[in-house]
Amino acid sequence: MSEETLFTKIINGDIPAEIVYEDEHCFAIRDIAPKAPTHLLVIPRKPIPRLVDASSEDKALLGHLMLAVGDIAKQAGVDEAFRVVINNGAGVGQTVFHLHLHILGNKAFSEDSLGF
Numbered sequence: 001m002s003e004e005t006l007f008t009k010i011i012n013g014d015i016p017a018e019i020v021y022e023d024e025h026c027f028a029i030r031d032i033a034p035k036a037p038t039h040l041l042v043i044p045r046k047p048i049p050r051l052v053d054a055s056s057e058d059k060a061l062l063g064h065l066m067l068a069v070g071d072i073a074k075q076a077g078v079d080e081a082f083r084v085v086i087n088n089g090a091g092v093g094q095t096v097f098h099l100h101l102h103i104l105g106n107k108a109f110s111e112d113s114l115g116f
């Protein structure tokens, strides 16, 4: 039996978290250690470990996640300016190996750089 990821435990209610959005395919929570005043994680229910582990059968799910990000950003009131981050691999800081998209808002990021 495969180990449940942290995010699967959260959506199953085994670990507490504030769920700010959920639908059939994904859910969103507040990051426990926010890097911006608004820092949400958008997580597919399907536990794909990394973005590179997604396959063509996940095409609709990946599109769904992008549309959900827009809806969740609107709901959070940051849709005029927010950044979306996906960490792929420990080398860039991925710590939870269950695909997730960070929504970072209400923070003054540099306008001409990806540095943050």
Ligand code: 5GP
Pocket (backbone or CB within 6 Å): 006, 015, 017, 018, 029, 030, 031, 032, 033, 034, 041, 086, 087, 093, 094, 095, 096, 097
């Ligand atoms: P990664 O570094 O893998 O891209 O992002 C994982 C994120 O999950 C981190 O920003 C971290 O703060 C967040 N995180 C880790 N454990 C928990 C937890 O138990 N609850 C919540 N809400 N966020 C968590």
